[in-house]
Amino acid sequence: SGAASSFLGNQNVLASCILSTAMENSASSSIGSSSPSSVFCSKYEMHTDSEKKNKNGAGKEHMENVLEEYSQKGRDVQKRLNEATELHEQQKISLRLIIADLQTKLMEVQLERDALQDARQKESQSLENAKIQLKNTIQELEAANQLQEEMLREADSQTEHLKKMVHSHEEVLLELRGILIDYEDSTGKKLCEHENITSLHIHNLSTAFADILQDLDSEVSHLKEKVVLVEEELESLKKDSQTQTQLLLQQHQNRYLEHEQEVAALTDKANSACSYANSIQTQMEIKQTRNQYSVHAHQVSHLESTVSQLRSELQEAKRIYEDKVEDLEKQLHLARSEIAEAQTEQDQCSQESGNLNDWIHQLLTELHKKEIELSLEKEQNKRFWDRNTDNSIAIDHLRTQLDNKTMQLQRMENTVKEVRTECHRQMERQMAAIKEKNESIGRISSLTVQLESTKETLCKLQDDLTAKQVDLETAEKTVSNLTASLQEKESALEVTRKEIKKLHSQLGSRMQELQHLKNEEDRLHNMQLECETLKLQVLEKERIIEAFQKQIDNMTQIVGQHSRTAGAMEVEKSQLIKEINDWKLKVEELKIAKDEKEARIHEMETRLSELELEKVKLVNTCTERLHALNDMKLEKDQLMNELQASQSELAGLAEGFEDLKRYYQDKMEEMENTANRMKMQLKSAQAELEQTRTALRTMEGSDGNAVKVAVGMQKQITAKRGQIDALRSKIKFLEEAMTNAAKEKHYLREENSKLSQELSYIAAENIKIAGELEILRSQDKCLKEKISKMETALDKVSMQFAECQCIIQCQEQEAMRFRLQHTLDVK
Known part of the structure; x- marks a missing residue:
């Protein structure tokens, strides 16, 4: 050039x-x-x-x-x-x-592709490692279950030991029955009021012992009245504590219901926020598609106008070319302004989505606050339970006072025995029998101590039962909340996974398109440079042709001067005119090809801009979704760990609860049987007492030997009266335990009904989740079909692009041929 x-x-x-x-x-x-x-x-x-x-x-x-x-x-x-x-x-x-x-560059792209495949394989390996870790955790949980089973076996062994203790207590009761049978054979009489104890006759000893026994009976009755008053106070305290606990439970239930209502309202708000966010996303997508469609329509209208202008203004090539350049610059400016507007709209929508996320975060913080309030209320309930335990400790203290009083009674009985030894040295044989009875009384006292220890163990078991019931309630609530949150998180995770897979596939296809388009851009840039060089060459050739025409005119003048050479010059002129016409035709063809190439170049530039915008959007969405997916995975792992721990705790608590329930039922049956036996024994003892009294009345006028027998019978009567009082106290305690057991049975039935209702609710939620999963699967299938359609469309576009490349190569070859012909012609 x-x-x-x-x-x-x-x-x-x-x-x-x-x-x-x-x-x-x-x-x-x-x-x-x-x-x-x-x-x-x-x-x-x-x-x-x-x-x-x-x-x-x-x-x-x-x-x-x-x-x-x-x-x-x-x-x-x-x-x-x-x-x-x-x-x-x-x-x-x-x-x-x-x-x-x-x-x-193609080789580098293939290497990047291989690197991506390696990264995917690594991700699959990491997933397999996570599965192995889950299996290990399951094995650990199984080991924990085995430990719990061993603990249950130990509890069973303890229950067997307690059964043995109960059997020993039953044997002691049989001995007491024998003592009651002996008591039926003896009766007591009053002492003579006018004689001293030292000068009492053998016949009046029975009356003296009877007076002493009456005094002791009066003291015992006085102590019994005190015990009754104390028991009434205890019952009033129990009633007050029960009313307080019921009020607290009602308040706790009301607060729990209010909290559930608030949680439901918050969940409704969260669902509405999620639906609002989804609607905003759909609106954004619709706006983007509309903007893209408007951009395409605007570009098509402008291209049609440019084509019409090209067809109408082919004669004035230079002016039309300048007008085209100006129109294309305006179009590019408009497209860039529209792209900037679309980006601003996207930024606004992203800000709106960020505001929605902040609102959702606020709702979650409110939920966390409510959970903290629940934990505080649970601590208050524990404090109330501690107060009840303090009341039980006070009751035990009163019982110890009663035991001290019984010990005082025993001391009084010992003093009476000493008086008997001083007054009646002759009755050594009877004193031996009295010593044996005192040993039996000591056994009875030891038995009372053992009964008190069993009562304490029963109270502790009741406290453990209540604590475990509270733990069960809390665990069930936490499990229900965790299952609901898990189901929501799993559904969100599945949706995000599907979207990420789609985005990965779209990214791969769009990356391939971008690579193809970059290659096309380079080739088009080279073609533009070649077209510009061809334009310059065509302009130079037009100038050369004009110069040739001027030279031909000069030559015609020279030929006019030279008449002999006129014919040869005319022939050469005709040949040159033909060549000029041929060159003009070729120039017009090149102009037409140039216009077509420019139109294709503009189309490819528009496609490139659109694809770059889509690439940026997809990359941003992919990064956001990946961050969200990682957060969801972490939350899912935490929730799974919490759920597994809670499930294991719940299973252990349920098994312990069932075992305690069985043990409690067995104990209740045993206590009922013992109560019935004790009632029967009381009735038989009362009948024997009446018989012995009648026999003693008949035996009053008998000899001294009969009096000695009567004194022995009175001693037996005193011992058996103490036993009867102990049995009455035991019967009262058993009746109270029966009432408490009935109340606990009613409470357990209510809890079982609540648990069945919660299970039905969970089953309904599972059915809903299954329906949602089916809907998501159908959506996944539709999206896969759309992806296949897009892939076919991309294949078609790639084929068209290959055809365009072939056409461009053919045109380049033709241009080279024209250049060679031009150089040959010039030579």
Whole structure:
């Protein structure tokens, strides 16, 4: 192009080039040929011969000098053309280097693809490792279950030990029955009021012992009245504590219901917020599609207008080309402004979504606060339970006081025995029997201590039962909350996973499209440069043609002067005119091809801009979804760990609860049986007492031996009265335990009904979740079908792009042919 511009610098040089080419063509032609150049030479020689005769050889030297100058200039032109061909070859070499660079880029892209595949394999391996960890945790949980089973076995062994203790207590009760049978055979009488204890007769000993026994009975009755008052106070305290506990339970239930209502309201708010966010996302997508559609429609309208302008204004090529450039710049500016508006809308929508996320975070903080309030209420309930335990401790203290009183009674009985030893040294045999009965009384006291210890163990078991019931309630609540949150998180995780898979597939396809489009951009850029060079060459050739026309006009003038060479010059003129027409046709064809290529270039640029925008959007969405997915995975792992721990605790508590329930039922049955036996024994003892009293009344007038027997019977009666009082206290305690057991049974039934209702609710929620899963699966199938359709469309676009590349290559080959023909013609 530089050689041609220097060549166009001077019109006289162009004229000389034309003459030199004409002379060289005439010299290169053979002697026997009938070409117009040979005719021109012959006519020229005849003309010079005639001029020699007329002008004495002056013009001959001038023409030789001109011919030498023309030959030198022709050689210079050939050198310049050779330089132009060398430049063209260098351009070819640069194009080949560009192709090699593109191939290396393709190899790099393939390596990146392999790296992505390796990363996916690593992710799959990490998932397998996570599965192995889950299996290990399951094994650990099984080991924990085995430990719990061992603990249950130990509890069973303890229950068997307690059963043995109960059996021993039953044997002691049998011994007490024997004592009651002995008591039936003996009765007591009052002492004589007028005689002293030392001077009492053997016949009046019975009356003295009877008076002592009456005094002891009066003291015992007084103590019993105190015990009754204390028991009434205890019952009032129990009633007060029960009313307080019931009020607290009602308050706790009301607070729990209020909290559930608040949680339901918050969940409704959260669901509404999620639905609002989803609606905003759908609106955003609709707006984006509308904006894209409007951009496409606007671009299509502008392209149609440009095509109509091109068709109507082909005659004025330069002006139309400038107008096209201005229109395209305006279109690019409009497209960029529309893209900026779309980006601002996206930023606004992202801000709105961020505000929604903040609102959801606030709701979650409120939920956390409510949970903290629940924990505080649970602590208050524990404090109330501690207060109840303090009340039970006070009751135990009162019982110890009662035991002390019984010990005082025993001491009084010992003093009575000492008086008996002082007054009745002669009754050593009876004293031995009294000692044996005292030993039995000691056994009874030890049995009472054992009974108190069993009562304490029963109270502790009741406290453990209540604590475990509270733990069960809390565990069930936490499990229900955790299951609900898990189900929600799992559904959200499945949706995000599906979306991420879709986005990965879209990213892969869009990345391939972007790579293809980048390659196309490079090729189009090269084509644009070549088109610009072709335009410059066409303009230069048009100027050359104009210069040729001017030179032809000059030559026609010269031919008019030279009449003999007119025919040859006319033939050459006709040939040059034909070549000029051919060149004009080729120039018009190149212009048409150039316009088509420009239109395709603009279309590809618009596609590139759209794909880049979509790529940016997809990358942003992918990053956001990946962060959200990682957070959800962490939350899921935490919830799974909490759920497994709570499930294991719940299973252990349920098993312990069932075992305690069975143990409690067995104890209740045993206590009922013992109560019935004790009632029967009381009735039989009362009947035996009446019989012994009647027998004693009949035996009052008998001998001294009978009196001794009566005294022994009275001693037995005193011992058995103490036993009867102990049995009555035991019966009262058993009745109270029966009432408490009935209350606990009613409470357990209510809890079982609540648990059954919660299980039905969980089953209904599982059914709903299964329906939602089916809906999500159907949506997944639809999206997969859409992806397959998009892949087919992309394949079609790639085929069209390959066809365009083939067309461009063909046009490049044609342009090269035209250049070669032009260089040959110039030579």
